[in-house]
Amino acid sequence: MIIGIVLLLFIINVPMYLYSPHWSFGISLALTALLLVFVTYFFRNPVRVLEIDDPNFIIAPADGRVVVVEPTEENEYFHEPRLQVSIFMSPFNVHANWYPIEGTVLVSEHQKGHHKGAWLPKSSTENERSLVVIETPSKVQIAVRQVAGAMARRIVTYAKPGHQAHRNTHLGFIKLGSRVDMYLPLNTEMFVTVGEAVRGNETIIGRLQDDPAINTNEE
Numbered sequence: 001m002i003i004g005i006v007l008l009l010f011i012i013n014v015p016m017y018l019y020s021p022h023w024s025f026g027i028s029l030a031l032t033a034l035l036l037v038f039v040t041y042f043f044r045n046p047v048r049v050l051e052i053d054d055p056n057f058i059i060a061p062a063d064g065r066v067v068v069v070e071p072t073e074e075n076e077y078f079h080e081p082r083l084q085v086s087i088f089m090s091p092f093n094v095h096a097n098w099y100p101i102e103g104t105v106l107v108s109e110h111q112k113g114h115h116k117g118a119w120l121p122k123s124s125t126e127n128e129r130s131l132v133v134i135e136t137p138s139k140v141q142i143a144v145r146q147v148a149g150a151m152a153r154r155i156v157t158y159a160k161p162g163h164q165a166h167r168n169t170h171l172g173f174i175k176l177g178s179r180v181d182m183y184l185p186l187n188t189e190m191f192v193t194v195g196e197a198v199r200g201n202e203t204i205i206g207r208l209q210d211d212p213a214i215n216t217n218e219e
Contacts, residue, residue, distance in 0.1 A: 045096050048201040049168050055136070056208040058188070060198040061100045061144055061171060062180040064089040066205075069194055074183045077107065077133055077143055082183040085190070085205060087198060089178050097146060097172045097180060098201040099134065099165040101208075106141070107133035108159045113148070130157045130172065134165045140208050143183040146174050168201060185209070 012032060016025045050059060068086035089095055113128040128148040135141045146155045157172040159165065174180075189207045192198060198205060 044094060045170075045173075046094060048098075048199075050201055052167075052204070054207065055102060055138075056210070057204050058100050058142070058182070058184065058206045058208065059098065059167065060087065060192075060200050060203040060205050061097050061182065062087050062089055062095075062198075062200045063093040064179070064198065066192050066194055066196045066198060067179070068181070069190060069192065071186060072183075074143065076131060076145075078141075078183060081186060082143075083186050083188050083190075085182045085184060085192075087180050089174065089180070094200060095174050095178065096170055096200065097144075097174065099159075099167060099169050099171045100144060100182060100205075101134060101136060101142060101165065102167055103134045103136040103140075103165050105132060105159045105161055105163040105165055106135050107131060107143075108157055108161055108163075110155065110157065128155060130155045132157065132159045132171060136208070138208075138210075140185065142185075142208075143181075144171065145181040145183070146172055147179045147181060148174065 012028065016028045020028075052059075064087040066085065067088045068084050070084055071081050072084040074080065074082040074084070108130070110130045111128065130146040132144045132146075133141055134144065146157060148155055154175045155172065155178075156174070159171050165171070184206065185208065187209045189209065190205065191207070192203070192205045
């Protein structure tokens with residue numbers, strides 16, 4: 001992506017330099033340089049390594065602000081009540097997504113949809129999105145949904161069925177403003193509240209309980 005932007009800026013500025021007045025070339029160069037800085041900043045992908053001993057800890061899959069922590073009826077995969085935790089990412093947040101817990105990827109599905117504001121509740125079910133379901137070694141299943149926003153036009157999902165989900169590993173990437181939803185067992189112990197800022201692969205947002213009675217999809 002960044003290489004493509006650099007080539008585009010080169011194509012724009014060379015003719016400007018050769019055939020346009022110096023002042024117009026200067027303006028073009030300044031504007032395209034600002035665009036390059038923004039694109040480089042947006043696609044930054046910092047290395048973050050978190051070492052924890054408890055396998056039941058759930059780590060934030062994305063940077064942003066928590067906008068939802070509430071029970072909801074999850075009807076796309078589990079078809080049962082789940083605890084929804086949603087993180088809204090502004091265009092200024094890191095947009096890389098990490099696995100929130102270790103396990104095996106059972107499902108990775110992409111669905112087309114609208115591009116409404118990612119902060120709206122209906123964006124979870126009406127916007128373009130990608131669903132990833134992970135099963136932990138203790139047979140607990142959680143779902144991570146990448147949701148495109150009003151500006152986001154592409155969701156990249158690295159997770160594939162059968163892949164092993166490991167901490168400190170990227171699940172995917174969402175371009176521009178967007179959100180990530182998680183659907184957890186109802187008895188999950190939560191450590192964050194609505195309005196709290198979190199950092200992907202750093203903030204511990206909750207802990208799965210040892211009792212798996214309501215943690216699995218019975219379908």
